[in-house]
Amino acid sequence: xxxxxxxxxxxxxxxxxxxxxxxxxxxxxxxxxxxxxxxxxxxxxxxxxxxxxxxxxxxxxxxxxxxxxxxxxxxxxxxxxxxxxxxxxxxxxxxxxxxxxxxxxxxxxxxxxxxxxxxxxxxxxxxxxxxxxxxxxxxxxxxxxxxxxxxxxxxxxxxxxxxxxxxxxxxxxxxxxxxxxxxxxxxxxxxxxxxxxxxxxxxxxxxxxxxxxxxxxxxxxxxxxxxxxxxxxxxxxxxxxxxxxxxxxxxxxxxxxxxxxxxxxxxxxxxxxxxxxxxxxxxxxxxxxxxxxxxxxxxxxxxxxxxxxxxxxxxxxxxxxxxxxxxxxxxxxxxxxxxxxxxxxxxxxxxxxxxxxxxxxxxxxxxx
Amino acid sequence: xxxxxxxxxxxxxxxxxxxxxxxxxxxxxxxxxxxxxxxxxxxxxxxxxxxxxxxxxxxxxxxxxxxxxxxxxxxxxxxxxxxxxxxxxxxxxxxxxxxxxxxxxxxxxxxxxxxxxxxxxxxxxxxxxxxxxxxxxxxxxxxxxxxxxxxxxxxxxxxxxxxxxxxxxxxxxxxxxxxxxxxxxxxxxxxxxxxxxxxxxxxxxxxxxxxxxxxxxxxxxxxxxxxxxxxxxxxxxxxxxxxxxxxxxxxxxxxxxxxxxxxxxxxxxxxxxxxxxxxxxxxxxxxxxxxxxxxxxxxxxxxxxxxxxxxxxxxxxxxxxxxxxxxxxxxxxxxxxxxxxxxxxxxxxxxxxxxxxxxxxxxxxxxx
Numbered sequence: 001x002x003x004x005x006x007x008x009x010x011x012x013x014x015x016x017x018x019x020x021x022x023x024x025x026x027x028x029x030x031x032x033x034x035x036x037x038x039x040x041x042x043x044x045x046x047x048x049x050x051x052x053x054x055x056x057x058x059x060x061x062x063x064x065x066x067x068x069x070x071x072x073x074x075x076x077x078x079x080x081x082x083x084x085x086x087x088x089x090x091x092x093x094x095x096x097x098x099x100x101x102x103x104x105x106x107x108x109x110x111x112x113x114x115x116x117x118x119x120x121x122x123x124x125x126x127x128x129x130x131x132x133x134x135x136x137x138x139x140x141x142x143x144x145x146x147x148x149x150x151x152x153x154x155x156x157x158x159x160x161x162x163x164x165x166x167x168x169x170x171x172x173x174x175x176x177x178x179x180x181x182x183x184x185x186x187x188x189x190x191x192x193x194x195x196x197x198x199x200x201x202x203x204x205x206x207x208x209x210x211x212x213x214x215x216x217x218x219x220x221x222x223x224x225x226x227x228x229x230x231x232x233x234x235x236x237x238x239x240x241x242x243x244x245x246x247x248x249x250x251x252x253x254x255x256x257x258x259x260x261x262x263x264x265x266x267x268x269x270x271x272x273x274x275x276x277x278x279x280x281x282x283x284x285x286x287x288x289x290x291x292x293x294x295x296x297x298x299x300x301x302x303x304x305x306x307x308x309x310x311x312x313x314x315x316x317x318x319x320x321x322x323x324x325x326x327x328x329x330x331x332x333x334x335x336x337x338x339x340x341x342x343x344x345x346x347x348x349x350x351x352x353x354x355x356x357x358x359x360x361x362x363x364x365x366x367x368x
Numbered sequence: 369x370x371x372x373x374x375x376x377x378x379x380x381x382x383x384x385x386x387x388x389x390x391x392x393x394x395x396x397x398x399x400x401x402x403x404x405x406x407x408x409x410x411x412x413x414x415x416x417x418x419x420x421x422x423x424x425x426x427x428x429x430x431x432x433x434x435x436x437x438x439x440x441x442x443x444x445x446x447x448x449x450x451x452x453x454x455x456x457x458x459x460x461x462x463x464x465x466x467x468x469x470x471x472x473x474x475x476x477x478x479x480x481x482x483x484x485x486x487x488x489x490x491x492x493x494x495x496x497x498x499x500x501x502x503x504x505x506x507x508x509x510x511x512x513x514x515x516x517x518x519x520x521x522x523x524x525x526x527x528x529x530x531x532x533x534x535x536x537x538x539x540x541x542x543x544x545x546x547x548x549x550x551x552x553x554x555x556x557x558x559x560x561x562x563x564x565x566x567x568x569x570x571x572x573x574x575x576x577x578x579x580x581x582x583x584x585x586x587x588x589x590x591x592x593x594x595x596x597x598x599x600x601x602x603x604x605x606x607x608x609x610x611x612x613x614x615x616x617x618x619x620x621x622x623x624x625x626x627x628x629x630x631x632x633x634x635x636x637x638x639x640x641x642x643x644x645x646x647x648x649x650x651x652x653x654x655x656x657x658x659x660x661x662x663x664x665x666x667x668x669x670x671x672x673x674x675x676x677x678x679x680x681x682x683x684x685x686x687x688x689x690x691x692x693x694x695x696x697x698x699x700x701x702x703x704x705x706x707x708x709x710x711x712x713x714x715x716x717x718x719x720x721x722x723x724x725x726x727x728x729x730x731x732x733x734x735x736x
Contacts, residue, residue, distance in 0.1 A: 041428070042537070047624070049468040049608060050432035050528070052535050055423055060409070063431075064418035065477040065525055067513045100417040109433040111479075111523050145435045145523070155479050155513070157433055157525040160418075167420050169410070240417060256415065 004121035011147050018124045019146070020045070022131035026140050033104045033161055034228075040107065044143045051107060051142035059161045064097035066090075066243075067155040074196055075217055083122045085218045086154060087112075087129025093243065094158035095137045095222035096296035100241040102168035102231025103160030105224065107142035108134055110156050113149035126154075137222055166231045168239035168300070173257035175329040177237050177301035180321045182226050184269040185246040187216035189293025190277040201280045209273040216295060223298045226319055230300055235310040239300040247290040248348035249299045250333055257301075260330030263344060265337035267324045286335075290346035301327055372489035379515050386492045387514070388413070390499035394508050401472045401529055402596075408475065412511045419475060419510035427529045432465035434458075434611075435523040442564055443585055451490045453586045454522060455480075455497025461611065462526035463505045463590035464664035468609040470536035470599025471528030473592065475510035476502055478524050481517035494522075505590055534599045536607035536668070541625035543697040545605050545669035548689045550594050552637040553614040555584035557661025558645040569648045577641040584663060591666045594687055598668055603678040607668040615658040616716035617667045618701055625669075628698030631712060633705035635692045654703075658714030669695055 009017065026043025037056035042048050055061075068090050075081045081089075091108050098105045110130050114123055127141075134141045144156070173179075191213035198204055205213075223241070230236035238257055242249045246268075250261055270289045278285035300321075302310055307323070314320055333344045377385065394411025405424035410416050423429075436458050443449045449457075459476050466473045478498050482491055495509075502509045512524070541547075559581035566572055573581070591609070598604035606625055610617045614636075618629055638657045646653035668689075670678055675691070682688055701712040 041535070046537070046539075047620075048538050049465040050430040050471075052469065053429040053431075054426075054532060055429055056426045056532075058422075058424045061421040061423055061429070062418040063421075063475075063477065063511070063525070063527060065479055065512045065523075067479045067481055067515070067517075067521065067523065069517065097417040101420065103418075107431075109431065109525060111433055111435045113435055143431070144433045147435070149435075149437065151518075153435065153521060153523075155433075155435065155521075155523045157431070157477060159431060164422060164424075167409070169414070170416050171414075252415075 004124065005119050007120040008116065009120050014120065014123060015146055018120055019127050022127055022141065026142060031106055033106060034163060036161055036163065038106055038161060040140065040142065044141060051109070053106065058164050060164050060167050062098055062101045062103045062160045062162070062167060063157065064094065065155065065157040066093045066097065068093055074192060078195060080195055080214055081217055083125035084129035087126040088133040089217060089220060090154045090156050091130055091133030091137065092220040092222050092296060093294070094156040095139065095224065096241045096243055098158045098160035099222045099224045099227035100168065100239055100298060101160065101162070102166060102227045102234065102236070102239065103162040104228060105137055105139040105158055105160045107140055107159045108156055110141055110144040111153065112144065112146050113153040115151050116148065118152065137224055162231055166234060168227065168231050168234060168236050170238050170240050170253050170256035173238035173253055173259050173301040173327045175259055175327050177303055177327040178307055178323045179250070179261050179263065179299070179301055179325040179327060180323050181242070181246065181269070181299050182223050182297045182321050184271045184274070184289070185242050185295055185297055186274045186289030186291065186293045187213060187271055188295045189245060189291055190274040190288055191217055193281060193288065194277045203280070205273065205276050209276055212271065212273045220296050222296050225317055226298055226314070229313050229317070229319070230298070232313070233306065235302050235306050236300040237302065239298055242297045242299055243294050245290060245292040245346065245348065246299065247344050247346040248292070250344065251348055253299065253301065254331070254333060260328040261325055261333050262328050263325035263333065263335045265335050267322065269322050284345055287345035290344060292347060372492065373487050375488040376484065377488050382488065382491060383514055386488055387495050390495055390509065394510060399474055401474060402531060404529055404531065406474055406529060408508065408510065412509060419477070421474065426532045428532050428535050430466055430469045430471045430528045430530070430535060431525065432462065433523065433525040434461045434465065436461055442560060446563060448563055448582055449585055451493035452497035455494040456501040457585060457588060458522045458524050459498050459501030459505065460588040460590050460664060461662070462524040463507065463592060464609045464611060466526045466528035467590045467592045467595035468536065468607055468666060469528065469530070470534060470595045470602065470604070470607065471530040472596060473505055473507040473526055473528045475508055475527045476524055478509055478512040479521065480512065480514050481521040483519050484516065486520065505592055530599055534602060536595065536599050536602060536604050538606050538608050538621050538624035541606035541621055541627050541669040541695045543627055543695050545671055545695040546675055546691045547618070547629050547631065547667070547669055547693040547695060548691050549610070549614065549637070549667050550591050550665045550689050552639045552642070552657070553610050553663055553665055554642045554657030554659065554661045555581060555639055556663045557613060557659055558642040558656055559585055561649060561656065562645045571648070573641065573644050577644055580639065580641045588664050590664050593685055594666055594682070597681050597685070597687070598666070600681070601674065603670050603674050604668040605670060607666055610665045610667055611662050613658060613660040613714065613716065614667065615712050615714040616660070618712065619716055621667065621669065622699070622701060628696040629693055629701050630696050631693035631701065631703050633703050635690065637690050652713055655713035658712060660715060
């Protein structure tokens, strides 16, 4: 057999020979989704114009698309993330939006366009990462678009379903609700701040901290189980994933709900690796943790009286969340610490204008 | 007001100020789809993580994704297609896959990533083209991903629904069925073959022929009405859009259905502009018409006894189709002309290896 590293098959061959193992057996599958009657009638293995679902019961369908940055995916360019890893990340990013709505994924479509230089083995790795992330999220890669382009381009769409009307919006937060997050934020942003400048810092991080930063990119987990629990009662009055960073997420929930928030500084979970990167950068750890960072925790609000039973349901599945503040009837986001109040630190993500280096400029220098 | 040609707003501003007029009033819309009970609960105007549909009745859902070539979109690079035009094309390409399944579109998600050089006015034109094409297809741009990238990247996803089990596959063609197409193919491929080399040909085409070639790219029409009619009885035993060119489409239907086809040379509709380009290229017109050309006719098969009433239903809506051959129990595609038979001419689209210039090499030189 010829070495795949030296092979550059055309698109029909890649679909037929390299990808088919990841796509086989999809069609005519009954999907087990919360008792909802959904059947994948034609999957990617059917090689038709579209994927086809047969839906028997009333339900709510959610769908979203996310592009992920190819060449600006700097850790991939540096060789720290593999082709498998970025395929995996593509799916996690798309499924995260489904999780944020409290829905269960029923399929992912992937757009994988590649330059001539991408050989069969590397192409196969991208598709293997996509496949693995779908499997880990309990879903399938049901279609998309494979072909060439000037450079690697990865985009996706995820579909999910939930019981009728049980969808979690960003707009339902009410004054008095608790503001919560499913885990520490900012690891992915800290990784991007650290690795490209690694050699310019006076010291490097311990191996386990570096591993944790990289792992956050390699195997991100969309919070599907958490989202489903939050939609069950529903517990969450508002919910969003933190893929724009925690500060931007909080601001968007505030804006959609017409409320303010008061965040308790000491309650915001900051991973020790983020602490260490902030120290090297000489910025405030909390600011780094809340700034642009495309990780996939869920930020949500819950009525105080519902929080205990919500936590019990989480615990029964080995899950947890952290209360980081409360919703106010104002229109600002404030951070309180030892009865001193100030605006939320960090730089909210705005695409063109976001540069994590702005952190240094805005940081008050109050490192912890 | 500042000139948008000189403005480069960040992504939240673009979404808020430039795009909102195209997205307003979507949420809480009952979609009228063949009596199926589908409601767009959260559209793009809701600015949540996903678009949300509430589905009450049993139905079949179809979904597909198509990326369109940004910088290799050569007619756009040459200034012959505007930013509006490529936004329009993106939607037509995606809705065409829905039409090919016999479904009615219920929404399009668009991924629009742009370089820093794309000013607000040009960005707005891309979104306006997307909006117009959605409107012309009877649907809405319900979400997607807007943001920056190294260069313009356009990708999309379309969703559609049809009555349960009424979906049109590629796999149902049976020997004896008629092979049909909804209109002439190859205009888009001919345009790409002609304009970049326009100055190297001994003559140029008449203005009306040039207009027709360009218009095929500027305002492609996804054959939604035709697909819906073909799914009604259903009339079509197999159906696919011709976005890979007619030859590739026929080969894919053959492969999916396990049949052969016999195409009658004189019945294949060839636009006079395609004829003229083929003459300039010194290739066979039929070969050019059947080769890689990303247009959006539907190729389908229908039982001979169903063809008359199918044609009546088409005519009642001002539509038509052309019978170009028949399905055989063989496994080859042959072209018959005056009782002489030969393989189908043209170069089927295969991404990496497709180059329309191959036509010159494979053409038997039998120009008409």
